[in-house]
Amino acid sequence: MSTRFTRRHATALALSAVTVAALQGVASPMAGASQQAPSAAAPAQSSASAVGLVEDQTARALATSLADKRWGAQIRSAALASEQIDLRALTGGATARAGQALAPEVARGDQRIAAAKGLGADTGSLLRLRLAADSMRDELAAGTAPLVAAAGTDDSAETITAYDSRGRAHTLDARRTPDRPVYVVDIDVTKAMAAGLGIVDKELTKRGLTSAEAPQARTEAQTQNRAAAAGFWTTRVDSVYLSNDEEPWISGDAEVFSIVSGFGFDGKVRVDTVTMPYLDNDGTTYYPNQILVNWSSYKYNLADVVMMEDDGDTNYQALAKAIADILLTITDQGAYIPLVNAILDAIPTSWWTNDPDYVDSWYTLAQNSSGRLNGARGNGWMTVSPYFVQQF
Numbered sequence: 001m002s003t004r005f006t007r008r009h010a011t012a013l014a015l016s017a018v019t020v021a022a023l024q025g026v027a028s029p030m031a032g033a034s035q036q037a038p039s040a041a042a043p044a045q046s047s048a049s050a051v052g053l054v055e056d057q058t059a060r061a062l063a064t065s066l067a068d069k070r071w072g073a074q075i076r077s078a079a080l081a082s083e084q085i086d087l088r089a090l091t092g093g094a095t096a097r098a099g100q101a102l103a104p105e106v107a108r109g110d111q112r113i114a115a116a117k118g119l120g121a122d123t124g125s126l127l128r129l130r131l132a133a134d135s136m137r138d139e140l141a142a143g144t145a146p147l148v149a150a151a152g153t154d155d156s157a158e159t160i161t162a163y164d165s166r167g168r169a170h171t172l173d174a175r176r177t178p179d180r181p182v183y184v185v186d187i188d189v190t191k192a193m194a195a196g197l198g199i200v201d202k203e204l205t206k207r208g209l210t211s212a213e214a215p216q217a218r219t220e221a222q223t224q225n226r227a228a229a230a231g232f233w234t235t236r237v238d239s240v241y242l243s244n245d246e247e248p249w250i251s252g253d254a255e256v257f258s259i260v261s262g263f264g265f266d267g268k269v270r271v272d273t274v275t276m277p278y279l280d281n282d283g284t285t286y287y288p289n290q291i292l293v294n295w296s297s298y299k300y301n302l303a304d305v306v307m308m309e310d311d312g313d314t315n316y317q318a319l320a321k322a323i324a325d326i327l328l329t330i331t332d333q334g335a336y337i338p339l340v341n342a343i344l345d346a347i348p349t350s351w352w353t354n355d356p357d358y359v360d361s362w363y364t365l366a367q368n369s370s371g372r373l374n375g376a377r378g379n380g381w382m383t384v385s386p387y388f389v390q391q392f
Contacts, residue, residue, distance in 0.1 A: 049313050050116035051187065054109045055150035056161070058087070058127060059185040061105055063148035063163035068098030072145075072165075079131045079183065080141060087185070088125035113187055118317030123195050125188075132182040132250055140181040147172075151186035151250055151312065160250055177249040189255040189310050190277060196316030197257060197273045203320035209261070209271045209327060232296035233367050235303075236387035240276075241285045242359065242380040253280035255310045256359065259323070261339060262298040267332040269339065270297060271323065276307075292384065295367045299332070302366055304340040307359035307380070314357065322346040340376075 066072040074096060078085050088110060091103035106127055114123045131140065132149070140146060147162035147170055160172045162182055172178055204210045242254075256279040261271035272294075278286050293303055326346040330337060340361045360375030367386060374381045 051113055051312050052150065052152045052154075054112050054116075055127075055152060055185050055187070055312075058106065058109050059148045059150040059183075060163045060167060061102060062087075062129070062183070062185060063165055064167045065098040065102050066146070066148070066165040068096050071096035071098040074099065075129070075183070076140060076146075079129065080137060083130060084188070085129040086125050086188075087127040087129050090129070113192075116313075116315065117192055117196060118199065118315040118319075119192065119195050120199075123192070126192055128186050128188050130184050130186060130252070132184045133177050135177060136179070136181040139179065144181055146181035146183050147178075148183045148185065149250060151184050151252060174250070182250070184250055184252075186252050187312055189252065189312060193255050193257060193275065193310045193314075196310065196314065196319075197275065199316045200259070200273055200320040200323075203317070204271050204324055207324040207328060208268055209324055231388055231390040232294060234291045234295060234387045234389055235293040235365060235367065235369060235384050237288055237290045237292050238383045238385055239285055239287045240279065240380065240382040242279060242282050243378075254282075256307060257310065258292070258305060258307055259343070260293060260303065260305060261327065261343075262303045263300055263332050263337075264297060265299050267299075269327040269330055271327065272297075291387070291389075293365065294389075302364050305362040305365060306340055306343050307361065307375070308357045309359060311357055 066075070071094065074094065075085075075090070078090060087106045088103070091099050091106050094100050094103065110124070110126050111121065113126050114121060131137065136146075145165065147164055149160050149162035149172070152160075157174050160174050162170045162172055164170065172182070201210060256276040258274040258276060259271055260274060261269055264270040274290070274292060276288070276290070278288055292305070295301070323343060323346050326342055327339070330339065330342060340363055344358065344361075358377075360377040360379040362373055362375055362382075365373070365384070370383075370385045372381055372383045
């Protein structure tokens with residue numbers, strides 16, 4: 001299994017106020033694992049977060065349901081055929097009694113996760129099931145009874161709690177991939193992030209932070225120059241690399257996004273969100289050729305960028321409110337004002353506990369910026385170039 005970019009370093013939230021406008025069965029105990037008696041208060045693998053708690057409760061319920069061999073065989077077939085299984089769809093289509101009994105709990109879990117992440121009730125299914133590592137496939141196919149664990153959100157955890165079909169808890173080493181198959185209960189962070197950033201964009205627009213540039217605020221010369229250009233200048237990310245940090249084998253791919261902001265022509269801070277779904281693994285250079293900043297939306301020729309990742313616990317409504325509340329207090333003073341620090345200060349304190357979402361930041365990006373730019377935190381770099389988008 002390839003090493004993935006650590007969740008606590010992966011959240012890429014690019015914000016800048018003049019910054020990059022577009023940058024945006026019965027299981028036997030595992031060797032070396034300690035076994036605990038069944039207990040309703042068995043410890044969760046991650047911090048006591050709302051999302052982590054739902055994942056852990058679902059993992060335990062799913063594990064005990066595997067005592068139904070018919071249901072266990074259905075899950076095994078699904079896990080071997082797909083990298084990620086929609087748990088609501090799987091339990092909703094179950095023919096075995098254990099799977100049918102699990103369906104209501106999975107549906108409630110989806111609703112609780114959506115609420116914890118500030119997502120709408122119409123978000124749909126979010127809970128997912130996957131085999132922890134490809135190296136486990138042969139043992140699973142051979143019929144070895146699997147354990148079930150929650151993905152959680154704490155990458156600094158040294159142990160992972162997994163459950164067997166009798167509800168017993170097993171403590172696994174977070175840094176050593178077990179030979180025995182382990183199912184992981186996780187959430188579809190890609191789906192959650194897409195829905196969440198839609199909420200962020202909607203809230204920021206409502207607060208006047210993503211409004212279209214006001215033509216009357218431009219000078220006559222600026223208007224003429226843009227008309228003559230028949231297009232607009234952008235900053236393009238040619239390549240990007242995030243540092244190699246060890247993370248638990250149970251963790252899924254990073255889900256990175258950027259929030260970019262700068263001063264619009266109306267004198268207000270402007271914020272744009274940019275998803276970076278390709279940033280799955282650390283120690284890997286990606287070549288996305290992705291537009292990061294649209295300079296036609298900004299008054300000044302400077303921008304900042306902050307990268308962050310959705311580690312599963314991100315509450316998008318809280319994020320949008322926090323950003324809007326602080327950026328609305330910043331006004332155009334006739335010169336570029338860096339906004340990275342203001343944005344980081346706006347992030348709820350709870351986000352910095354156990355599993356920080358902050359990845360890195362870039363200050364003073366300009367329209368003519370090119371070449372390799374190291375992040376201020378030293379956690380990654382990107383190469384950028386000016387790119388002109390021509391009108392048809």
